[in-house]
Amino acid sequence: MIYLDNAATSFPKPEPVYQALDHFARSSLANPGRAGHRMAIAAERQLDDARHALNQFFRGEAPERWIFTMNATDALNLAIKGIVRPGDHVVTTDLEHNSISRPLVALERAGLIRLTRVASDAGYVDPEAIRRTITPETSLVALTHASNVLGTVQPIEAIAPIVRQAGSLFLVDAAQTAGVVPIDLRSLAIDLLAFPGHKALYGPTGTGALYVGPRTDGRIRPWREGGTGGDSSSPTQPTILPYALEGGTPNVLGVAGLAAGIAWVAERGPDAMRRHEVSLLQHVVDWASDAEGWSIAGRWDPDTHVGALSLITPESLAPQDIGAILDTSFGIAVRPGLHCAPYVHRRLGTYPGGTLRLSPGPFTTPADVDTFVAALSEITATVA
Ligand SMILES: Cc1ncc(COP(=O)(O)O)c(C=O)c1O
Incomplete structure (x- = not known):
């Protein structure tokens, strides 16, 4: 084939990814953070190492700002449903994958938000067209970094300052760029970066992540609440990152493969x-x-x-x-x-x-x- x-x-995965999956599955596949035994600690360390690797690769603010998800869709839903409030205005484009456009259209149809969809031209979005649509009610601008249909990379360097200046949050869907286009969070005003681990970062399916920048603090709500392994006595989700936004047993095996994939890409x-x-x-x-x-x-x-x-x-x-x-x-x-x-x-x-x-x-x-x-x-x- x-x-x-x-x-x-992506298929096939680089050889070190298969090796990491095999090694982790045979040695450390315990429930991270849920117990004090050595295997659980090794699994927790794997998550922590991968958060550090992501933070270094994309130059984020801190490892705990990386939330592991099942895929890009999961990360985008967490970003959109975690940020948007009734009465908000949201700006998006006609290049979007359904993982952005469906949650937004559902919110619009429920009468909760007003949605503006900016038209692209031959696969590219004009930053000035984004500027023209932003209003004081615009809480979020949600944009794909590269069209998954056309492969065209959007000028986010020009769009990010426009969004920041307007006081809105900028959500970038990096499903088609994470691993193939350098993304430097220290120089780009991106508040939320969503991507799968299973495409150009060469992790297995079932992996993804959302970066939550400092401007989302106190604003983003979890959309999956549950066990976090830490303080079980609290009746509600903990407020500290990453646990505030992660609930349930994480895909630590997948994350082990993802970490190997990131290392492989970073080397090249x-x-x-x-x-x-x-x-x-x-x-x-x-x-x-x-x-x-x-x-x-x-x-x-x-x-x-x-x-x-x-x-x-x-x-x-x-x-x-x-x-x-x-x-x-x-x-x-x-x-x-x-x-x-x-x-x-x-x-x-x-x-x-x-x-x-x-x-x-x-x-x-x-x-x-x-x-x-x-x-x-x-x-x-x-x-x-
Ligand atoms: C641009 C874009 N966004 C989001 C997604 C959804 O990714 P996932 O399948 O990991 O949820 C894809 C998948 O192809 C994509 O190309």
Whole structure:
């Protein structure tokens, strides 16, 4: 199988991740913080080490500001439902994944918030368009760092100061950038950073995190309350981070794998990872510019792109059909459809059929991409 679906979840994982999972599962898989025995302490130390690793990698304020979650969706729900109050105004964009847009639309439909969705242009959001929508009631601006459909990286360096100046909180969905675009929380005015551990940080599925910056202190509420392993006598959730926002037995095995993934990325550097993927995509972009009936969705700028690319297919070839043929006849895994982001497809005119998305990873080779475009040529010649 040639796996070109790393934007959904990365595969394979780097070897040290498998080793860390195996080692931890066999030696220390106890319930962290729930008991004083050595295995529980080792498990707690694993969580603590991973919080330090995240804090160092993204240059956060403190390790305890990293809240482990199940995935990016879980982190985004914690951020949105933890911050937004009835009567608030929230700004978002048409690039968002359903994990931002669905909770926001549900709050809007319940009559609790007013929602403004800023339109993108060829995959990019204009910071001035964000500025124009912010009002004194805007509590939150929620934005994806890179579109999971188009791979276009948004100018958050320009947007963050606008949001900060207006007094709103800035939530960045780094699902497609954590691990491939450097994010420096000391120089960027980001209040909440959400991401999965299972994409370009190479942890297993079931991992993710939310960074809660100092401006969220006293404002963010938990959306999952329960056991934290510490002071059990308190009738309500403790107020100290990270326990204020974490309840229940954490996925400490997954976090052990995630820590190994972060170390692997940190050694290579996010930008090197991104450049490898973008150079592979360049070959597909060149192919699409010559192939009859094919084109790419959004603007192609290799400097502001991550390793996800959407192809608009010829009219006679539905993305779903091509995805199925690639899987069954060529052993190639891609993702056809709307990619959980319907608004950007409406904007691009690719709704409801969607596009054919490919997303190479660090282990994808130029030969894999050659095989992919040769398969597309063959399918086009045979079926179109
Ligand atoms: C931009 C974006 N946000 C959020 C998510 C949700 O991530 P998860 O599946 O980890 O919840 C994804 C997943 O593909 C994504 O691409």
